[in-house]
Amino acid sequence: MDTILEMKNITKTFPGVKALDDVSIKVERGEIHALCGENGAGKSTLMKVLSGVYPHGTYEGDILYDGGVQEFKDIRDSEDRGIIIIHQELALVPLLSIAENIFLGNEISENGVVNWPATFARTGELLKKVGLKENPATLVTNIGVGKQQLVEIAKALSKKVKLLILDEPTASLQENDSQKLLDLLLEFKAQGITSILISHKLNEINRVADRITIIRDGKSISTLDARGGNITEDDIVKDMVGRDMAHRYPDRTPNIGTEKLMEVRNWSATHPLHPERKVVDNVNIDVAAGEVVGIAGLMGAGRTELAMSIFGQSYGTDISGEVLINGKPVDVSTVEKAIASGLAYVTEDRKEMGLILEESITTNITLANLPGVSENGVLNDGAERSVAEEYRNKINIRTPNVAQKVMNLSGGNQQKVVLSKWLFAAPEVLILDEPTRGIDVGAKYEIYTIINQLAADGKGVIMISSEMPELLGMCDRIYVMNEGEIKGQLAAKDASQEAIMRMILKA
Amino acid sequence: MTDTETKSIGYYLRTHIREYGMVVALVAILAFFQVLTDGIMLKPVNLTNLFLQNSYIIIMAVGMLLVIVGGNIDLSVGSVVGFIGALAAVMIVNWDLPTVLVIPVCLIAGAIIGAAQGYWVAYWRIPSFIVTLAGMLVFKGLTLALLGGASVGPFPDSFQAMSSGFIPDFLGGFIEGRFNVFSMTLGVVLAALLPILGLRSRAKQAKFAAVEEPMAVFVTKHAVAGIAILFVTYLLSTYRGLPNILVIMAVLIAIFTFITNSTTLGRRIYALGGNEKAAKLSGINTKRLTFFTFANMGMLAALAGLVFAARLNTATPKAGLAFELDVIAAVFIGGASMSGGVGKVIGAVVGALIMGVMNNGMSIIGVGIDWQQVIKGLVLLAAVIFDVYNKNKA
Numbered sequence: 001m002d003t004i005l006e007m008k009n010i011t012k013t014f015p016g017v018k019a020l021d022d023v024s025i026k027v028e029r030g031e032i033h034a035l036c037g038e039n040g041a042g043k044s045t046l047m048k049v050l051s052g053v054y055p056h057g058t059y060e061g062d063i064l065y066d067g068g069v070q071e072f073k074d075i076r077d078s079e080d081r082g083i084i085i086i087h088q089e090l091a092l093v094p095l096l097s098i099a100e101n102i103f104l105g106n107e108i109s110e111n112g113v114v115n116w117p118a119t120f121a122r123t124g125e126l127l128k129k130v131g132l133k134e135n136p137a138t139l140v141t142n143i144g145v146g147k148q149q150l151v152e153i154a155k156a157l158s159k160k161v162k163l164l165i166l167d168e169p170t171a172s173l174q175e176n177d178s179q180k181l182l183d184l185l186l187e188f189k190a191q192g193i194t195s196i197l198i199s200h201k202l203n204e205i206n207r208v209a210d211r212i213t214i215i216r217d218g219k220s221i222s223t224l225d226a227r228g229g230n231i232t233e234d235d236i237v238k239d240m241v242g243r244d245m246a247h248r249y250p251d252r253t254p255n256i257g258t259e260k261l262m263e264v265r266n267w268s269a270t271h272p273l274h275p276e277r278k279v280v281d282n283v284n285i286d287v288a289a290g291e292v293v294g295i296a297g298l299m300g301a302g303r304t305e306l307a308m309s310i311f312g313q314s315y316g317t318d319i320s321g322e323v324l325i326n327g328k329p330v331d332v333s334t335v336e337k338a339i340a341s342g343l344a345y346v347t348e349d350r351k352e353m354g355l356i357l358e359e360s361i362t363t364n365i366t367l368a369n370l371p372g373v374s375e376n377g378v379l380n381d382g383a384e385r386s387v388a389e390e391y392r393n394k395i396n397i398r399t400p401n402v403a404q405k406v407m408n409l410s411g412g413n414q415q416k417v418v419l420s421k422w423l424f425a426a427p428e429v430l431i432l433d434e435p436t437r438g439i440d441v442g443a444k445y446e447i448y449t450i451i452n453q454l455a456a457d458g459k460g461v462i463m464i465s466s467e468m469p470e471l472l473g474m475c476d477r478i479y480v481m482n483e484g485e486i487k488g489q490l491a492a493k494d495a496s497q498e499a500i501m502r503m504i505l506k507a
Numbered sequence: 508m509t510d511t512e513t514k515s516i517g518y519y520l521r522t523h524i525r526e527y528g529m530v531v532a533l534v535a536i537l538a539f540f541q542v543l544t545d546g547i548m549l550k551p552v553n554l555t556n557l558f559l560q561n562s563y564i565i566i567m568a569v570g571m572l573l574v575i576v577g578g579n580i581d582l583s584v585g586s587v588v589g590f591i592g593a594l595a596a597v598m599i600v601n602w603d604l605p606t607v608l609v610i611p612v613c614l615i616a617g618a619i620i621g622a623a624q625g626y627w628v629a630y631w632r633i634p635s636f637i638v639t640l641a642g643m644l645v646f647k648g649l650t651l652a653l654l655g656g657a658s659v660g661p662f663p664d665s666f667q668a669m670s671s672g673f674i675p676d677f678l679g680g681f682i683e684g685r686f687n688v689f690s691m692t693l694g695v696v697l698a699a700l701l702p703i704l705g706l707r708s709r710a711k712q713a714k715f716a717a718v719e720e721p722m723a724v725f726v727t728k729h730a731v732a733g734i735a736i737l738f739v740t741y742l743l744s745t746y747r748g749l750p751n752i753l754v755i756m757a758v759l760i761a762i763f764t765f766i767t768n769s770t771t772l773g774r775r776i777y778a779l780g781g782n783e784k785a786a787k788l789s790g791i792n793t794k795r796l797t798f799f800t801f802a803n804m805g806m807l808a809a810l811a812g813l814v815f816a817a818r819l820n821t822a823t824p825k826a827g828l829a830f831e832l833d834v835i836a837a838v839f840i841g842g843a844s845m846s847g848g849v850g851k852v853i854g855a856v857v858g859a860l861i862m863g864v865m866n867n868g869m870s871i872i873g874v875g876i877d878w879q880q881v882i883k884g885l886v887l888l889a890a891v892i893f894d895v896y897n898k899n900k901a
Binding site for chain 2: 311312314334335336338339345347352353354355356357358359363367368370371374377378379380381382385403421425
């Protein structure tokens with residue numbers, strides 16, 4: 001086996017922070033090499049050093065690639081040498097076609113005039129390679145996230161890739177899309193393409209990775225060989241967090257009330273742009289005090305749409321149905337009224353819809369309950385800060401200062417800020433939409449602990465998640481949703497991933 | 508002073524460089540022209556003129572700040588200035604209506620104009636650039652129509668007093684040309700009041716958590732502000748006292764600083780501009796807020812229109828031409844962000860003063876209107892580059 005890439009003793013400092021401290025990693029030609037670590041461990045920084053985002057000279061250490069020391073000046077430089085990185089946030093232009101996106105910046109052209117027939121023909125070939133059945137002229141905005149991911153990969157293939165780096169490619173994908181993507185990686189491996197896979201999903205890593213390098217706090221901890229099949233998820237987790245994780249989910253003794261705390265009856269909503277499409281169709285769900293109820297389903301099943309339409313009609317048109325809290329119908333027609341009725345909705349997209357990134361932790365935490373820190377519309381600075389300090393201590397937001405801007409926090413801490421915001425609004429029922437998306441194992445455990453505490457305090461929790469083990473580990477009861485309808489419900493003790501899948505697929 | 512304290516002062520200043528940087532720039536520009544104009548710049552009569560000349564820009568900059576922080580822009584304010592001036596002239600000169608009636612009617616008309624534009628922006632989600640560009644054309648046309656293409660004037664004294672009057676000297680016997688004791692007293696009271704209020708708010712904060720602003724910064728800030736206030740009021744008192752318009756401006760600045768810093772309304776406007784979706788999902792009525800910022804802007808533009816007409820003592824079809832550009836430039840020089848959610852009232856005021864001092868200073872030393880524009884343009888660009896540079900460095 002020869003080595004395609006070796007990064008030796010890489011150290012990268014930002015003002016005041018050592019993001020990478022003497023990190024080394026060795027990748028062999030033709031393997032799938034997984035890179036693991038908690039959020040903020042330095043995985044993305046390492047890849048940015050490799051791809052030239054941080055050019056030669058801004059870091060210490062050497063990059064040996066394809067037989068020589070490399071001094072990349074920028075991304076283009078590393079791309080020319082066959083290193084292609086696909087970022088977590090996709091870099092596609094929504095209103096351009098698939099073909100235009102694939103050849104963006106790399107157009108098939110002569111004297112500046114694009115050769116469209118060749119472009120489309122070549123796109124067709126690339127799409128076949130990644131197994132995407134779409135017309136090259138389709139606009140990227142009209143295809144799902146899973147397919148967009150494939151377009152990104154096709155774009156990488158168009159550039160004669162030797163080393164493909166995927167930064168959390170399956171973070172926003174559904175189970176079946178993820179599987180397809182992983183199969184594709186295995187196929188590339190067979191064709192001799194080397195990949196580096198950054199992922200939080202340990203089962204995926206276990207499935208495809210040949211070797212695993214684990215980074216913690218900016219240092220390389222270990223490289224495990226997974227080819228023998230004797231590496232368990234616990235081995236990886238142990239190195240990632242530096243301690244044993246006996247349980248992925250905190251223990252909890254449910255104390256579920258006998259009355260229904262919230263009940264949603266005959267709830268329907270239609271797509272705002274396609275009035276003929278019923279996105280939520282006659283849904284009936286309920287949750288009791290002290291209960292954690294899950295909603296399982298595939299992407300596009302209508303779960304987020306259900307939650308948002310209930311929460312102040314934030315999604316959809318032609319909304320009908322009834323919401324009852326403690327047996328009495330409540331008005332949830334605006335977000336303001338929904339909050340006043342005792343509802344809270346923690347969005348799945350914390351950066352776009354949950355936080356004001358430019359503002360401080362304090363400002364974000366009090367945003368949904370400004371009357372709680374003001375008198376006659378005049379804010380009380382001191383009260384605001386003490387609220388922020390309270391939540392910082394209570395749910396362990398890691399920051400030197402609550403005046404810190406939220407954009408400087410890691411994903412897990414950002415999520416804790418969003419949760420704090422809603423805890424401060426003192427709701428009866430919390431709808432948590434993918435509460436642990438894109439955050440690391442340690443922070444997930446903390447979020448789970450908060451959820452359990454909420455239930456113990458007698459709140460009702462509705463949890464939407466695409467990670468079935470999470471639902472199975474956390475919930476008392478799981479609703480299964482597909483194509484806008486509730487297909488059934490399972491008690492936690494009867495539920496299994498297979499049972500949920502069967503219920504989804506049952507027509 | 509201990510080592511950690513010095514460090515935290517350095518950290519505080521670095522994170523707040525924009526706020527203090529602009530004030531330093533203003534002082535530097537003032538000093539520069541003071542030297543270049545052989546001391547004319549800070550002569551009482553020139554200082555008085557400086558405030559009179561820039562009052563309408565500052566008044567509108569305060570409103571524009573809210574609009575821009577909310578994530579929008581208002582291009583129509585220049586035309587609204589012209590239109591309201593014309594409306595006032597027609598009502599007062601042609602119809603002989605009393606000033607006390609005309610002023611509130613004009614302010615309400617301005618608020619309605621702002622609201623009418625805000626309605627389309629807020630409830631129909633039509634981009635504010637388009638709506639107010641349309642408003643700019645519409646009200647420019649209506650001004651012409653109202654005035655029949657000619658100037659209307661002059662105004663009675665009661666109306667002119669708004670922009671060219673001075674606070675009478677209640678304490679010094681109302682004698683023109685003598686040192687204005689009452690004005691000076693007002694300055695002293697204000698200079699004493701600010702640190703007292705500041706200390707009170709610090710004490711209130713300290714009850715809950717450590718105060719973020721280091722004491723040394725607090726003391727320096729208030730010392731500089733106090734000296735500036737005393738110095739300016741002293742100079743003005745040796746001439747004719749505080750202009751009425753300066754008092755109006757000071758009150759407006761105080762009100763809007765309070766709204767933006769200390770009220771839930773202000774906080775919500777920042778949230779709206781910072782992330783509209785997140786604000787909406789936090790139960791904030793984003794539409795109503797947007798609507799409010801425009802109605803407010805319209806009213807302040809009307810006030811500026813009255814002040815401007817009173818100053819010229821006539822309403823002309825050309826009044827207000829291109830004012831919107833000066834106002835918007837002032838807000839951006841003052842550190843507001845194009846994408847919304849960031850900006851301070853004081854910043855916008857300082858931005859307007861920087862533009863005003865440059866206009867005034869360059870005119871005194873005889874720089875032509877051509878080069879004045881070039882230089883002002885470059886200053887705007889430099890201020891925004893400074894912003895972006897600071898942001899990238901952080």
